[in-house]
Ligand SMILES: O=C(O)CCC(=O)C(=O)O
């Protein structure tokens with residue numbers, strides 16, 4: 522691949538193995554630079570995560586979603602001030618249409634550091650809700666191991682992103698607290714087939730809000746699409762043992778728009794096939810940080826590559842909340858309140874009143 526701007530028609534595939542030799546490492550960094558600036562999405566394959574761990578996690582998904590409805594409802598997100606837990610099919614809307622997916626939000630392990638008097642957003646981080654061990658033996662241990670592996674990779678990858686943007690390898694370190702004080706959020710997601718649901722919208726067009734997303738497509742289905750510079754939807758078919766990595770709005774903002782957050786969506790699997798499963802992992806940044814105070818000074822020769830890319834065309838996504846001046850944890854909390862008003866009504870009554878003065882809406886708006 523050459524490092525030139527163009528309107529992408531497929532997603533670049535980066536081989537982690539290139540990093541192991543001084544001769545090929547710069548090739549990886551150049552490919553990463555291209556992907557960050559011109560696409561906003563990439564595949565990363567042959568990572569230092571054992572295939573067997575992916576296989577083990579993937580094998581649990583039909584079992585967890587196959588639990589009786591009352592077992593899943595017992596873990597409903599409304600139980601949790603941390604917005605962690607189960608969301609039933611069709612609970613959220615994106616761009617005015619209902620998303621046809623079911624999900625469990627599960628985060629990396631962390632005790633809540635919130636006490637009365639601390640900002641509300643500190644309460645966003647805390648323990649997950651897990652299914653009963655007897656219902657899915659080993660799921661908690663296996664998934665926790667998986668989250669740990671992705672978390673480590675996510676920090677390593679942030680170092681590579683820094684290099685690709687012309688910064689020193691620790692150029693993004695200021696965005697994270699010490700790892701033991703950080704929590705990253707993941708979820709397991711099930712998209713039923715088109716004949717089981719009311720529309721073909723698995724999840725509507727949106728940008729991710731955070732820094733970096735590491736997505737495992739956990740079944741062999743097409744459906745994930747990203748929008749290119751001229752507005753066409755480009756397929757991102759699953760590749761085994763491979764992450765799809767994309768940039769969120771927060772990273773776009775602090776790189777002065779050089780690294781792109783790209784609009785994406787998921788179409789429901791075709792009628793008569795089988796459900797699609799996926800596991801996104803959203804890497805967080807420190808909650809107290811105001812992004813407007815941390816816009817990165819990038820080398821001019823790198824920043825000017827933004828000009829080569831040309832103007833971004835129209836995208837179908839709604840914009841995220843403004844990131845500039847609020848602590849990033851507050852921005853996340855507001856987004857969670859909008860996505861899950863029932864959780865907010867119970868645990869954040871003041872914010873709930875602010876955003877929903879007319880009472881509980883029928884749906885949350887995911888993005
Ligand atoms: O399920 C997928 O493949 C993508 C999900 C996604 O984009 C999201 O939840 O932000």
Ligand SMILES: [Fe+2]
Nearest residue numbers: 727728729785
């Ligand atoms: Fe997304």
